[in-house]
Structure formats: C-alpha cells, structure tokens
Amino acid sequence: MKIILLYGGQSAEHEVSIISAHTICQLIMYGYYQVQPIYLTKDGRWLKGPLLEQPPTSVKQLTLEEGQEASWANSDDEVSYGVAINPGEIQEPDVIVFPVLHGPNGEDGTIQGFLEVLNLPYVGAGVTASANGMDKIISKSLFDQIGLPQVPYVAFNALDWRTNEDEIVQRCEGSLIYPLFVKPANMGSSVGISRVENADELKAAVNLAFKYDRRIVVEQGIIAQECEVAVLGNDDAHVSVVGRLVKQQDFYDYNEKYINNTVTMEIPADLPESVTARIQEYALKAYRVIDGRGLSRVDFFVTSNNDVYINEINTLPGFTPFSMYPLLWQETGLSQRDLIEELLQLALRSHETKQMLKQPLNH
Ligand SMILES: Nc1ncnc2c1ncn2[C@@H]1O[C@H](COP(=O)(O)OP(=O)(O)O)[C@@H](O)[C@H]1O
Ligand SMILES: [Mg+2]
Structure with a gap:
C-alpha cells in the first residue's frame, strides 16, 4: 500500500x-x-x-x-x-x-x-470534526452544550466590532477580569493571539486578531497549569495518560513553542487521581461532541484548587520529536511506530464504514 x-x-x-x-x-x-x-x-x-x-x-x-x-x-x-x-x-x-x-x-x-x-x-478527523475543532467559537459553544467547564468568554465578528466597538469593550469588561486573551476564531500555534491588561491593549489586540479572521473570541485569562491528553480511535476512542507543560512564562508564542522549544513536558503529570480522571472524561466527551475520528489532543487549564477547564481540541496535533501527542501514547504503552500503524488502520476502517453507508438501501 x-x-x-x-x-x-x-x-x-x-x-x-x-x-x-x-x-x-x-x-x-x-x-x-x-x-x-x-x-x-x-x-x-x-x-x-x-x-x-x-x-x-x-x-x-x-x-x-x-x-x-x-x-x-x-x-x-x-x-x-x-x-x-x-x-x-x-x-x-x-x-x-x-x-x-x-x-x-x-x-x-x-x-x-x-x-x-x-x-x-x-488519517484523522473528518470534515465536521476538523471544522468544529479548529473554530474556537464553534467548539466553545459545543462544549457549553454538554456542560464542559470553560473560562468565561465573549465572541463577536468584524461587523459587530465596527458598529459597536464601545459596547463590546464594555461587555468584555463587565463579564471578564483582566488580563484577557484575544484570539482569532480560526488559527493555531498562538498566531494572532494577545494577552491584554487594559482597554487600549484590548482594542489593539482585537485589531491585530482581525488580520487573521473575521471572528474573534476574548477570554478570561487565568493562572493555571496547562495539561494535555491524547485521544485515539473512531467511535470507540480511548485516552492516554495526562501530560503537563512545564512553563517558564505565562504565554507561549509561536517562537517559544516551536522554534526555541523552551517548553518541557511532564508525562504523566503529577496530578491528583481525580483531576486526571476528570481530564480524561472531559477529553472523550469533547472528542465525541465535535464528532472526532482518528486522533486529537485535548488541552486543559488546571488551577491551584484543581478546577479543570477545557481550553481547546486539536484534531491534527504536532508530531515532531518534541510533540506531546506521540509522547503521551508512548508513556501510555503504545510505541510511536504502533501509533502510526493504528492511525492508518483507523483511516481504512473509517473509509470502509463510509463506503458501506454509501450503498443504496434495498427496500
Ligand atoms: N484564557 C487563558 N488564560 C491563560 N492563558 C491562556 C488563555 N488562553 C490562552 N492562553 C495561553 O495562550 C496559549 C495559546 O492559546 P490557545 O488557545 O491554546 O491557542 P492555539 O490554538 O494557538 O494553541 C495557551 O497555550 C496558553 O499558554
Ligand atoms: Mg493551544
């Protein structure tokens, strides 16, 4: 093949x-x-x-x-x-x-x-899951629907901003507490994302984010550890052990994440068992609600009082030698070679199912 x-x-x-x-x-x-x-x-x-x-x-x-x-x-x-x-x-x-x-x-x-x-x-997610997972506004509303805890946020589009800038700033300041994170709805790798401390910075960050997308989400910033878990499978998906990013700073931009590799990982994360279990349960629910298939990495914030918030789901996580996804499976007992083979098999099985569903029904 x-x-x-x-x-x-x-x-x-x-x-x-x-x-x-x-x-x-x-x-x-x-x-x-x-x-x-x-x-x-x-x-x-x-x-x-x-x-x-x-x-x-x-x-x-x-x-x-x-x-x-x-x-x-x-x-x-x-x-x-x-x-x-x-x-x-x-x-x-x-x-x-x-x-x-x-x-x-x-x-x-x-x-x-x-x-x-x-x-x-x-290999990997289909059209629906990919689009749902990539779009931070759509994925947030899906997560809300099934009751997954998330940090509070405000979402709007370019037209809303042009016509109601002051009202949107007021809405952000009324329901969220600085620092805030401003994000384009459809990006990745921290591109176009800013952390802001006041209204002037908020407006500048929104204008920057509009260079990348016409829809934006402004989120409550929180002080938390970042934990990630890997999901693998089609309808019968399972989860890996949980990993934690060991951070030297609050916010990783593209350079820090991918070029300097200043992030180190703790796998498995040293977390209370109940927190690990919650992360794994939420990850599977998130995978299911976006219609996940193949693989995803689901990212969480964990606060000092062990509150868990889902941040995002990535349907095509990085696969570099420093990437969390393959390392999470390795620590769970699935070698990277077997992981690739499993992803290929999942792709074939998913394709077979689709071919069967395409057959005309015999009434
Ligand atoms: N609400 C938040 N509170 C604190 N830190 C955040 C928040 N949102 C994002 N961050 C920081 O910014 C990084 C990038 O944000 P994220 O939503 O994961 O975007 P991307 O899709 O680019 O990975 C996160 O890994 C985290 O370090
Ligand atoms: Mg991220």
Whole structure:
C-alpha cells in the first residue's frame, strides 16, 4: 500500500508540518508501505516528490523545489525536486492519505472535504470534526452544550466590532477580569493571539486578531497549569495518560513553542487521581461532541484548587520529536511506530464504514 503524505501547506505552521512529516516518515513500516511525499508550498503549489522506500535522511530533504523530474538531494548542499501536479492527481487505487497539515487549510476540514470528494481513505478527523475543532467559537459553544467547564468568554465578528466597538469593550469588561486573551476564531500555534491588561491593549489586540479572521473570541485569562491528553480511535476512542507543560512564562508564542522549544513536558503529570480522571472524561466527551475520528489532543487549564477547564481540541496535533501527542501514547504503552500503524488502520476502517453507508438501501 502507498501512503500519500501531504505536508507543508500555506498556514503559519508550515515548518512544524515538515518536521512532523519527517518524524512520521521515520516511523512507517517500509516493508508494508511506500510513501509518496506531496509537498504543499507556501504559495500553494503541490509538488510530488520521489517515492520513499526508506526514511528520508533529513528534514531538509523533504523541502522540495519545483523541477522537471522528482529527485532526492544526496547531501545537505543539494536540493530535492518535486514535479508540480494538480491536487486531484493524487487519486489512485490502494492509497491512504496522511494529511500532516496544521492550521487553516489543513486542519480545518478543507483538505478533508477535498479527500472526501476524491473518495480516498485519510488519517484523522473528518470534515465536521476538523471544522468544529479548529473554530474556537464553534467548539466553545459545543462544549457549553454538554456542560464542559470553560473560562468565561465573549465572541463577536468584524461587523459587530465596527458598529459597536464601545459596547463590546464594555461587555468584555463587565463579564471578564483582566488580563484577557484575544484570539482569532480560526488559527493555531498562538498566531494572532494577545494577552491584554487594559482597554487600549484590548482594542489593539482585537485589531491585530482581525488580520487573521473575521471572528474573534476574548477570554478570561487565568493562572493555571496547562495539561494535555491524547485521544485515539473512531467511535470507540480511548485516552492516554495526562501530560503537563512545564512553563517558564505565562504565554507561549509561536517562537517559544516551536522554534526555541523552551517548553518541557511532564508525562504523566503529577496530578491528583481525580483531576486526571476528570481530564480524561472531559477529553472523550469533547472528542465525541465535535464528532472526532482518528486522533486529537485535548488541552486543559488546571488551577491551584484543581478546577479543570477545557481550553481547546486539536484534531491534527504536532508530531515532531518534541510533540506531546506521540509522547503521551508512548508513556501510555503504545510505541510511536504502533501509533502510526493504528492511525492508518483507523483511516481504512473509517473509509470502509463510509463506503458501506454509501450503498443504496434495498427496500
Ligand atoms: N484564557 C487563558 N488564560 C491563560 N492563558 C491562556 C488563555 N488562553 C490562552 N492562553 C495561553 O495562550 C496559549 C495559546 O492559546 P490557545 O488557545 O491554546 O491557542 P492555539 O490554538 O494557538 O494553541 C495557551 O497555550 C496558553 O499558554
Ligand atoms: Mg493551544
């Protein structure tokens, strides 16, 4: 079988995606699979690289340039080439697509919808879960509906802000206490997010967030530990042990998180058993309410009095050597290699179910 690996992409998480793809390539069982790398450039081209029968030697090797023929760089001074294709050309029999694309246009249901149209099996969440999980306003209202505790928030769109700026600021100040977090509804990796301490900062942060999305959420800031748990499976999903981010500062921006790797992890987190159990229970409920499939990482805040608040669900968590998701499973007893195999099998099973549901009913 062939695995079509989609990576790169046009979101701010382009580089993280390549590192995740490289890590995944190291874990694939090449006796059973070949890997077809498809690199999505920052300007939106799809470049088809040479087939992989063994892991690539470096992250750089996966960063393709457009050429007449696909070829691998043999050393770090050379470049690898891929041939530009139309996205629909990835369609062929006996493949599983592994989209390793974080952020908008990868994790938000768009790529998933495209793969549904091509009728290809693919790893991870479907259209609904991807869109629900990516959108902070939609996911918050779903979590509210099933009673998952969250920090208080105010949500609005660009038109609301243009016509009622003062009223929105008043609403934020009336129901929330500074510091507040201002977030675009659909981003990721802390892009466009600010922590603010007063009305002037709030307005500036809202205007910044509008550069990334037309919808915004302003949240109550809290002092809390950040704990994360991994979910794996389709309708019968299960949860991993809980991990904790050991922080040296209050707020991690993109550089701190992904470039400097200043975050360390405690796995399993040293938490009271009842807190761990609550996190695991909430994570499964969150997974179910967004219609999760394949995998997700669910992120929580835990306060000093052990109050637990759900922060967000990520349907395509990072897969780098520093990423929480694979490490959580490793500590739970599932090796990273077995994890990848399980994700591929879940993709095939989910595809089979869909094919069955597409059969016309015999009345
Ligand atoms: N309400 C909040 N209170 C305290 N810290 C927050 C809050 N919201 C976000 N943060 C901090 O900002 C980071 C990024 O926010 P998050 O909502 O997880 O966005 P992203 O989707 O970019 O990961 C969090 O990991 C946390 O450190
Ligand atoms: Mg986050």
